[in-house]
Amino acid sequence: MDLYRGKAKTTGDWIVGAAVVIGEKAHILGSESLFPERPAYHRMAMGCGIEDRNLQENGYEAAEYGWEEALERYEENFPKWIEVEPETVTRCCDKHDVPGNVLFEGDVFRNPDNLLFEICYGKYMAFCPGDREWMENVGFFAVSMDAANLYGVKEPMPLGMTEEYAFLVGNIFDKPELRQAAGQEAGQDAAQPLLMPAT
Numbered sequence: 001m002d003l004y005r006g007k008a009k010t011t012g013d014w015i016v017g018a019a020v021v022i023g024e025k026a027h028i029l030g031s032e033s034l035f036p037e038r039p040a041y042h043r044m045a046m047g048c049g050i051e052d053r054n055l056q057e058n059g060y061e062a063a064e065y066g067w068e069e070a071l072e073r074y075e076e077n078f079p080k081w082i083e084v085e086p087e088t089v090t091r092c093c094d095k096h097d098v099p100g101n102v103l104f105e106g107d108v109f110r111n112p113d114n115l116l117f118e119i120c121y122g123k124y125m126a127f128c129p130g131d132r133e134w135m136e137n138v139g140f141f142a143v144s145m146d147a148a149n150l151y152g153v154k155e156p157m158p159l160g161m162t163e164e165y166a167f168l169v170g171n172i173f174d175k176p177e178l179r180q181a182a183g184q185e186a187g188q189d190a191a192q193p194l195l196m197p198a199t
Contacts, residue, residue, distance in 0.1 A: 003016055003018075003092035004016070004018065004028060004090065004091055005090060005104050006019060006084030006089040007084055007173065008082050009085060010083070015030045015082050015084055016030060016092075017030035017082075019089050021089055025086070026084045027081040027084065028081070028084050030079065030080065088173050091104065091105045091121050091140075092104050093105065093140040093159065097109055097163065097167055098163060098166060098167055099167070099168075103159075103162060104119065106172045107171045108170055108171060108172060108179075109166035109167055109168050110166075111165050115146040116146050117143065117147070117157070117180065118143050118178070118179065118180035119159065120142070120143055122138065123136055123137070124136075124138075124139075124141050125137070125155065126158075141156035142156065142157045143156055143157070
């Protein structure tokens with residue numbers, strides 16, 4: 001399952017899970033604990049077991065009551081669709097930084113040269129040495145105003161081994177001043193009219 005994150009409309013908390021964005025509504029399926037399926041209730045086996053051991057005069061009713069209580073507790077932790085702000089729904093890039101923080105589109109990290117980079121997802125141009133030409137790609141990349149100003153590198157850069165050099169400093173939603181406006185904005189493809197990731 002692909003992971004997404006978004007800010008809950010009611011609390012502003014970040015929610016991580018599977019996302020669906022349709023029109024101007026976005027939801028993320030999130031829970032502290034996910035269970036694969038609800039187990040079936042076997043009335044005869046449970047009731048018989050209670051009565052056979054003389055634990056209860058009417059084992060069938062006792063077992064049924066216990067089962068209802070157990071399901072109630074189960075449903076308290078059942079995954080819920082949480083409405084989130086569509087413009088904050090961004091993809092996990094399946095990478096982490098040096099301290100181990102999971103990285104998402106829209107996150108901004110600092111490298112050892114003290115340059116800031118914003119993680120983006122979308123179409124970008126990359127040079128193919130085999131064909132000796134620039135080609136369009138789709139995926140995660142980093143953009144940096146610092147790199148453009150210091151080194152003249154305006155093109156998107158691959159993320160590479162972020163766990164060896166990147167240090168997360170924030171994201172563009174909580175700290176808009178970190179945005180590295182370099183022709184591509186994180187989240188611009190996320191709030192599209194229909195986003196239904198495979199689960």
